Amino acid sequence: MGVLLVLLGALAALLAPAAFAHESTPTGVQRIELDLGARELALTITAPPEGGGRMPVVVLPRGDAPPGEVVLAAVRPGGEPANAVPVPVAPVGQPHEVALTTDGPGAWEITVADGTTTARVPVTVAAPVPTPGWVWAVRIGALVGVVALVAALAPSVRRRPRLALGLGAVALVGITIAATAVATAPSSTPTPPAPTPAAAPIIAPPAGGHAGHGGAAPAPTPMTTATMTSGSVVATASTTSPPTAGAPTDLALDLTDSSTGAVVDDLAIHDDALIHLAVMGPDGSLDHVHPVRTAPGHYVVRLTPGTAGRYGVFAEMERAGDGGHQVARTAFDVPGPAPAPAAPAPGPGVREVGGMQVDVAVPEAVAGRPTTVSATFGAGGGQVTDLQRWLGMAGHLMVLGPGLGGTPDPMDPASAFGHVHDMSAPGPAGTYGPRISFEHTFARAGRYQLWVQVQRDWRIVTVPVTVDVTPAPASAP
Ligand SMILES: [Cu+2]
Missing domain, CATH: 2.60.40.1930 (Macroglobulin (MG2) domain)
Structure with missing residues (x-):
């Protein structure tokens, strides 16, 4: 036994x-x-x-x-x-x-x-x-084998050698089938x-x-994985009525495929959103928002434009079919007299934002070289260590590069858009701070508009920074 x-x-x-x-x-x-x-x-x-x-x-x-x-x-x-x-x-x-x-x-x-x-x-x-099927082979083979083995070893059967031998053979066959199924699974x-x-x-x-x-x-x-080759996403922005500076308005985005014109409705969630929308105003403002899908390919988000003028819209998306990250650009107008050109945001250094002192450092911003952009947060004479995870990470850096005129212009396609993450691990309390940092390579020389974004007390704090990137020195002959 x-x-x-x-x-x-x-x-x-x-x-x-x-x-x-x-x-x-x-x-x-x-x-x-x-x-x-x-x-x-x-x-x-x-x-x-x-x-x-x-x-x-x-x-x-x-x-x-x-x-x-x-x-x-x-x-x-x-x-x-x-x-x-x-x-x-x-x-x-x-x-x-x-x-x-x-x-x-x-x-x-x-x-x-x-x-x-x-x-x-x-x-x-x-x-x-x-x-x-192989699992069923294992189950049935094992069941038959075990039953035959138990029967073959029963005392009443052991007194009848031919029956015991037969049952033993059945057990061997059953267990062999099960073992073979496992081995070839x-x-x-x-x-x-x-x-x-x-x-x-x-x-x-x-x-x-x-x-x-x-x-x-x-x-x-039917559950299928989209495998067809698709073009890039075209985002078309619209508002139901002409927006007014200082008043909330609902901005709608309709997504279509650049190669087929079909509605695009296969967005995958990336970094905790279907669309990360950066809205840049003529006053240098940034709204980083996450529109809601209300119908296939149709998204809506509420904005309160601060001034009249033309707003640049950058929609970051990933499609489920090809998984590629892409940015679609569009724009909308807020009617009214255009405001005087806004002064650029302050450069690196200390400034007061969201009840905190924020010290931004951007040492040696040279085109084509990796650069570290850091922001150190303080409040009440102490360090801020209770920054909260937002969109799955410690901080976000939104970047708008120089346009053809040498300064950032959300309406100029030459003005490159970037979104950089601080992926560092949280502290023991699950929060971040006082220092948030980003690695980024500025592609070319000129004036860049940066926005550092963190979350504290469940609110997003946006720190605008102007950075002048110098040309890479000519390499030695
Ligand atoms: Cu986002």
């Missing part, structure tokens, strides 16, 4: 991990920033299990969000929210969790409505993975057959373009 136990133990050890490794629940978590109306919301979405189920969503209000509530629901693409759940969005910095429910695999949207605008965040619920952690759903919610492919929007819940989109 001891031999039997050893055999069974060995068999279990051999089969268990290989046969059941794939039957785990996805635990993907995705964060996304939504600038919905007057509110800045950070959503943390936990992927439901394969085939659908409970989908917890945490809503964290940031910025100067007015009190009140937003309403969340999980719907099929374009569907009207049912069983919507109200979520308080006050006070700022206080997260609230709700549990939404998806009842099947495929394309879904999380709707977030503030009474005026309904954001639709695409998520994909993974389909249950079918059990591969594709890998120790089998991957589901293509198309491969990711564990984390991923962005759904277009649900029939604009046709999928506005109707009752359409049929679920």
Whole structure:
């Protein structure tokens, strides 16, 4: 009987991990920033299990969000929210969790409505993975082998040698089949057959373009990975009425493909947003915002332009199909008398921003050479060490290079746009500071406009800096 136990133990050890490794629940978590109306919301979405189920969503209000509530629901693409759940969005910095429910695999949207605008965040619920044939071979072979082995070793059978021998042979065949199946399995952690759903919610492919929007819940989109070659994204900006300086206005962005003209609706979340939008005004201002998707390829964000004039818009995106990062440029006008040209922002040195003393250092800014841009934050005579993670990192540096006139001009395509990250690790408390730094190579000589951005007390602090980049010295002959 001891031999039997050893055999069974060995068999279990051999089969268990290989046969059941794939039957785990996805635990993907995705964060996304939504600038919905007057509110800045950070959503943390936990992927439901394969085939659908409970989908917890945490809503964290940031910025100067007015009190009140937003309403969340999980719907099929374009569907009207049912069983919507109200979520308080006050006070700022206080997260609230709700549990939404998806009842099947495929394309879904999380709707977030503030009474005026309904954001639709695409998520994909993974389909249950079918059990591969080799796993069934292992299970059946092992079952037959073990049953035959136990029977062959039973005392009543051992008294009949021919029957015991026959059962022993059956056991040998069963275990051989199981062992062969394990040995020839594709890998120790089998991957589901293509198309491969990711564990984390991923962005759904277009649900029939604009046709999928506005109707009752359409049929679920088959889960496919977009593999077609696509052109770059064209962003077209518009406002429903002429914007006024000093008044909030909703800026709409429509995304189309430069090579096909089709609606682009395959954006993937990168750095916690579908679109990172930099809006640069004629007064040297920067708004770094995250428009909400309200329909396939259609995004909306509320802005309050400070002055009349022409605004440059830079939309950073990644498409799910090719994964490439790209920036689409567009513009909009705020009617009215053009203001006098704004004075450039201060250069490196100490300045007061957001209740802090910020010391910006940019030693030796030479074209074509790696340069370190750093900002050291202080307040009340001490160091600031409670800067908060924003968009997955310690700090952001937005860059606008010189145009043909030698100074930064958001309307000049020669004025290059850059977005640099501080990826350093947080301190013991999970926060950052006092020093934030960026490595960047300025491509050419001329005047650059920089904006250092960090988060403190759930608000974004933007530090404008002017940097004059000198030409690289001529190399020695
Ligand atoms: Cu952003």
